[in-house]
Amino acid sequence: MTADYPKMIVPVDHTEPVPRRVRAMLNGRTVLDTTRAVYVWEGPNYPQYYIPAADLDPALVVDEDHVQQLKRGSARRIGLRAGDQDRPAAGRIYTDGPVEGLARLDWDALDAWFEEDEEVFVHPRNPYSRVDALRSTRTVRVSLDGVTLAESASPVMVFETGLPTRYYLNRTDVDFTHLEASPTRTSCPYKGRTSDYWSVRIGAAVHQDLAWAYTFPTAALLPIAGLVSFYNEKVDIHLDGRPLDRPVTHFS
Incomplete structure (x- = not known):
């Protein structure tokens, strides 16, 4: 979990x-x-x-x-x-x-x-919130409807107060044949502005805006620069072979 x-x-x-x-x-x-x-x-x-x-x-x-x-x-x-x-x-x-x-x-x-x-960006940062980006060698696999979208043994794990752990993966570990570029851009007080968003296509179904990247994040989050993350709330994630429950947040 x-x-x-x-x-x-x-x-x-x-x-x-x-x-x-x-x-x-x-x-x-x-x-x-x-x-x-x-x-x-x-x-x-x-x-x-x-x-x-x-x-x-x-x-x-x-x-x-x-x-x-x-x-x-x-x-x-x-x-x-x-x-x-x-x-x-x-x-x-x-x-x-x-x-x-x-x-x-x-x-x-x-x-x-x-x-x-x-x-x-967006609003003042809460001095009681913390965001840490830590490199890891744990294995992360991201899938949806039984299709593997990404798999990595070198993720950067982002721990942010009030949100589930996010897994940022090297682009070489992502199967972009299932990703379609999206014009969506978002901002975060702690990470900055996203540079890329992607929807996921599996067969005829398109799942809007499931993945994103920050090319130029804030200084404290530089380890995630250029990496790709997926909404845990909307995809299936295995961590070290163990399936994680989909968390329920305002992004669900």
Whole structure:
């Protein structure tokens, strides 16, 4: 059975200082640059950045003259404008309550976010989550409907808090005669942006988007660069000859 790593649950609205420099860009302009950001857990699984309003570039902030009464206090809605790029309703600045003086910007209102000098995707990384990529000599076989798709004795195993172990395999160990390139691309806060996705064709049946690769993953996940992984939830995996149960996750 696949190892099940429970998520580190942090109370909703728990806050902590962010120990890293945080920056965000819009249309080539730096909207925010701070070493005073705060993690706020609005939900249990990962936090959001709350930024001191004084660390936003005032030349790029548009006061929309709209006051909101929210769970965390009163807030003034703001937009962003950088050159010819307008992002209305891009966030809010709290004027009272426990996060007074802090701004919460919508992630997708910015073109790019950075922790120190490394780009971060999708949402802030949870400081209580961990992702490790470890080389192994265990034998991994991936199959679907009785057809072997890949088999390797040199996988890289990725252990990520809250997800089943992922097995990344050399491309020479993958039978690409059953794989069809897909235009799908996804992003992960911990691994970066995928460079490739594949669907699996077995006979007349096409199983969409079962495998992926990161050509340029984040620095911490460099061991998986160029390797191929499959959704454990959707294929059959044998580890050292032992069949693993298909885990149930939000990818199932």
